[in-house]
Amino acid sequence: MLDSSPAIVDAIYKRFARKVKHMVTGWGGNIKEAATVFEDVLMALYDYAHLHKLTLTNRFEPFFLYACQLKWKQDLMQKAPNKGMSFHPQAPAPGLDEQHIRYIEAALASPHPRHSTDHTRGELEEMIADQRERWFHTKDGPNSRVSVYVIITAIIGAGLAALLFISPWHKDIYRQFSGTEMVHANHVSSEQDTALIMHQAAVAFNHGHFNKAIGLLDQIIVRDSSHTTARYYRGVSLVDEGKMTEARNDLKKVYNSNSIYRYDAAFYMALSYIRENDKQQCLEWVLKIPEDAPIYWKAARLKEELNY
Structure with a gap:
C-alpha cells in the first residue's frame, strides 16, 4: 500500500469488499456507508504506516476486518448511538494480539497530517475511487443519472399505480x-x-x-x-x-x-x-x-x- 501497488489494492478489495459490505449492511448501514468505511480504513492505515513504523506479524485479514468493524462502530455511534453501543467489534479467527489492536486504534484515533508532496497517496486515492464503482456500486452512482423530468414522471406513475391497484395491506x-x-x-x-x-x-x-x-x-x-x-x-x-x-x-x-x-x-x-x-x-x-x-x-x- 505504501507503494500504491495496484495489484495489492485490487487484492484487498477482491478479498474483503463483500465481507465489509455484509458487516455494515447487517448492522443498519447501506452500501455507500460500507464503501466509506472501507476507504477510510485503507487511508487511515496508509497514513499511519507512512508516519510510523508498522510491522505486521499477525495475518492481514483479521487486522483489516477488525479495523473496518471498529471504524463502523465509530460511525454508528455518531449515526445511532444505541445501536453503536450494542455493536462489539471482534477480530475474526485467529484473532489479533494487543499490539496490533493498538496499531488499529491509533490509526483510527484522529486524522494524520498529510503532505502535499505525497504523490503516492494521491495515486492510492485514485485507485480507491476506481474500486468503489466496481465493488460498491449503487443505483445512485454516476452511471445511472436520469433527468429530473424522468424522475418526477416515474414517481407520479408509481403513485397512481399504488392508488389504483395496490392496497397498503397487500404490499409484499x-x-x-x-x-x-x-x-x-x-x-x-x-x-x-x-x-x-x-x-x-x-x-x-x-x-x-x-x-x-x-x-x-x-x-x-x-x-x-x-x-x-x-x-x-x-x-x-x-x-x-x-x-x-x-x-x-x-x-x-x-x-x-x-x-x-x-x-x-x-x-x-x-x-x-x-x-x-x-x-x-x-x-x-x-x-x-x-x-x-x-x-x-x-x-x-x-x-x-x-x-x-
Whole structure:
C-alpha cells in the first residue's frame, strides 16, 4: 500500500469488499456507508504506516476486518448511538494480539497530517475511487443519472399505480425484507474443491439464480451434512423458490446449531411464514432473535410491519 501497488489494492478489495459490505449492511448501514468505511480504513492505515513504523506479524485479514468493524462502530455511534453501543467489534479467527489492536486504534484515533508532496497517496486515492464503482456500486452512482423530468414522471406513475391497484395491506413484506448476499471468498481450484463449489453457489445466489444455487449447495451438504453455512443459504434459496417444507427443515437445523447464522435462520423462518400470510408464526420466530444479534435491526423493523 505504501507503494500504491495496484495489484495489492485490487487484492484487498477482491478479498474483503463483500465481507465489509455484509458487516455494515447487517448492522443498519447501506452500501455507500460500507464503501466509506472501507476507504477510510485503507487511508487511515496508509497514513499511519507512512508516519510510523508498522510491522505486521499477525495475518492481514483479521487486522483489516477488525479495523473496518471498529471504524463502523465509530460511525454508528455518531449515526445511532444505541445501536453503536450494542455493536462489539471482534477480530475474526485467529484473532489479533494487543499490539496490533493498538496499531488499529491509533490509526483510527484522529486524522494524520498529510503532505502535499505525497504523490503516492494521491495515486492510492485514485485507485480507491476506481474500486468503489466496481465493488460498491449503487443505483445512485454516476452511471445511472436520469433527468429530473424522468424522475418526477416515474414517481407520479408509481403513485397512481399504488392508488389504483395496490392496497397498503397487500404490499409484499417478504420482498421488502428478504434481500441478502451470500458471503464468500474467491477460489481457484479443482472442481472437487468444496470452497470452489461454495464460490460458484455464491455467484448464483447473489445473481438471484436460486435453483442453480440450491443444486450446488446440495453437493456441499451431501459431502458434509453439518455444513451450516451451505444449509443456511440453501434454506434461504428454498424460501425464495416457495419450497417451504424443505426450507424450514434447513433453517431449523441451522437455528438449533451454534452457527453464526443461527439468528439469520430464525429471521428467514419468520419470512417463510410471511409468504403464507401467517403473521402469528412469523412473530413467534421474530421474537426468538435477541437484541445483540446482527440481524436484530431487521427483525425489529419486521415486527413494526406486523404492527406489534
